[in-house]
Amino acid sequence: MINELKENYGYLFEDSLLMEINSVGTFKEIPEGFQLIDIGNYIKSMPLLVSGAVKILREDDKGDELLLYFIERGDTCAMTLSCCMGQKKSEIRAVAETPTKLIMIPIEKMGEWMGKYKSWQNFILQSYHDRMTELLEAIDTIAFLKMDERLFKYLKDKAMVNHNDVIQVTHQEIAFDLHTSRVVISRLLKTLENEGKIKLHRNSIKILDI
Amino acid sequence: MINELKENYGYLFEDSLLMEINSVGTFKEIPEGFQLIDIGNYIKSMPLLVSGAVKILREDDKGDELLLYFIERGDTCAMTLSCCMGQKKSEIRAVAETPTKLIMIPIEKMGEWMGKYKSWQNFILQSYHDRMTELLEAIDTIAFLKMDERLFKYLKDKAMVNHNDVIQVTHQEIAFDLHTSRVVISRLLKTLENEGKIKLHRNSIKILDI
DNA sequence: AGCAGAGTGTAACCTTTGTTACTGAACGAA
DNA sequence: TTCGTTCAGTAACAAAGGTTACACTCTGCT
Numbered sequence: 001m002i003n004e005l006k007e008n009y010g011y012l013f014e015d016s017l018l019m020e021i022n023s024v025g026t027f028k029e030i031p032e033g034f035q036l037i038d039i040g041n042y043i044k045s046m047p048l049l050v051s052g053a054v055k056i057l058r059e060d061d062k063g064d065e066l067l068l069y070f071i072e073r074g075d076t077c078a079m080t081l082s083c084c085m086g087q088k089k090s091e092i093r094a095v096a097e098t099p100t101k102l103i104m105i106p107i108e109k110m111g112e113w114m115g116k117y118k119s120w121q122n123f124i125l126q127s128y129h130d131r132m133t134e135l136l137e138a139i140d141t142i143a144f145l146k147m148d149e150r151l152f153k154y155l156k157d158k159a160m161v162n163h164n165d166v167i168q169v170t171h172q173e174i175a176f177d178l179h180t181s182r183v184v185i186s187r188l189l190k191t192l193e194n195e196g197k198i199k200l201h202r203n204s205i206k207i208l209d210i
Numbered sequence: 211m212i213n214e215l216k217e218n219y220g221y222l223f224e225d226s227l228l229m230e231i232n233s234v235g236t237f238k239e240i241p242e243g244f245q246l247i248d249i250g251n252y253i254k255s256m257p258l259l260v261s262g263a264v265k266i267l268r269e270d271d272k273g274d275e276l277l278l279y280f281i282e283r284g285d286t287c288a289m290t291l292s293c294c295m296g297q298k299k300s301e302i303r304a305v306a307e308t309p310t311k312l313i314m315i316p317i318e319k320m321g322e323w324m325g326k327y328k329s330w331q332n333f334i335l336q337s338y339h340d341r342m343t344e345l346l347e348a349i350d351t352i353a354f355l356k357m358d359e360r361l362f363k364y365l366k367d368k369a370m371v372n373h374n375d376v377i378q379v380t381h382q383e384i385a386f387d388l389h390t391s392r393v394v395i396s397r398l399l400k401t402l403e404n405e406g407k408i409k410l411h412r413n414s415i416k417i418l419d420i
Numbered sequence: 421a422g423c424a425g426a427g428t429g430t431a432a433c434c435t436t437t438g439t440t441a442c443t444g445a446a447c448g449a450a
Numbered sequence: 451t452t453c454g455t456t457c458a459g460t461a462a463c464a465a466a467g468g469t470t471a472c473a474c475t476c477t478g479c480t
């Protein structure tokens with residue numbers, strides 16, 4: 001495990017901190033499509049992403065969903081993080097976009113390392129800052145873009161985190177993530193295809209204009 | 211100044227930390243309608259709100275704006291905060307909603323106190339968490355509410371931070387904050403008035419259904 | 421009083437997005 | 451192969467929100 005840690009967090013953390021994480025952190029593998037949030041909620045620990053990609057969704061009371069952003073290797077989930085700190089129930093949902101490996105850090109180590117390691121302190125603050133920036137970008141997207149632009153951005157983002165210009169997804173799934181209806185997505189996708197930006201197939205879409 | 215500090219942050223900070231803030235922090239007064247962000251950007255310091263209220267807006271490249279949330283006494287601006295940390299240019303605009311008093315903390319003290327005072331560490335993390343929660347609420351509002359609901363929420367929020375059920379505002383100003391057009395706001399306001407929820411006057415609106 | 425400018429009310433119309441309904445194609449299981 | 455289910459395409463219509471245009475009313479200034 002220490003090797004995977006070094007590879008992903010070596011440039012961020014001191015060696016002694018890496019050793020500590022290695023000794024207390026537990027390793028989890030999450031298959032694609034599974035939720036991570038229960039883990040973070042239940043066993044009160046903080047996840048560090050080692051490989052894979054995770055999509056973060058906002059959920060309201062009535063079960064409406066909205067994609068906020070994707071997270072990749074080297075990141076942590078600042079939400080889960082702040083949930084742990086505040087002992088509050090999470091307000092978001094995290095779903096593995098690709099098969100994902102995590103290291104779970106017990107929260108009691110959070111505060112301890114905060115005083116002990118300057119690099120940990122920076123990492124936590126930087127993570128908060130990054131997540132904040134991503135939330136702001138999500139707001140821009142919802143507030144300032146029209147649905148067709150949001151859709152195309154979504155497709156490109158999804159292709160990016162999957163490292164593949166062909167994405168496996170149904171129109172219904174996209175509709176959930178963008179909080180709209182399947183018919184609207186089908187309509188706009190067809191337009192994008194006519195404009196030569198994508199190629200539609202059953203259960204998959206190829207992005208041409210990356 | 212130490213008295214105002216005690217009043218607003220006493221329950222958060224140790225006495226020794228309050229003394230330090232008192233000795234290094236400089237006191238600023240911002241009249242209603244003025245921007246705070248230049249201050250935070252230029253002299254690289256972090257503002258603590260002592261009195262008044264501030265509205266935080268997102269701005270895109272084309273000058274489009276959108277209200278994110280209001281901040282009140284006892285808060286800090288986590289954006290400015292993270293801007294200071296990251297030495298990056300701010301992506302938001304902060305405007306004094308009411309006359310506002312701030313204490314500006316030099317950023318070099320940020321990291322120093324982070325290791326030195328547990329209460330400061332908690333305060334910074336809690337601030338990040340609070341601002342994150344508020345961003346999420348802003349996303350809910352934009353994504354899940356319709357314009358008439360957003361408008362009524364806006365009016366109530368504004369009445370709240372002004373401690374007054376009569377708010378001084380023009381339809382055009384509301385339109386800017388909600389990123390829509392004046393005509394739409396006038397239309398919806400008239401509907402709200404007919405429903406008995408508000409009373410319209412020139413340059414002001416009385417909120418009846420708090 | 422007369423005037424200019426800011427603020428508001430309202431109609432008519434357009435665009436975008438959401439909804440309902442129905443179609444057929446693709447796929448997997450029996 | 452047949453049948454049921456999921457997925458996608460499309461039309462017709464409804465609703466929300468954005469745009470343009472114009473009228474009228476305050477308010478402050480000269």
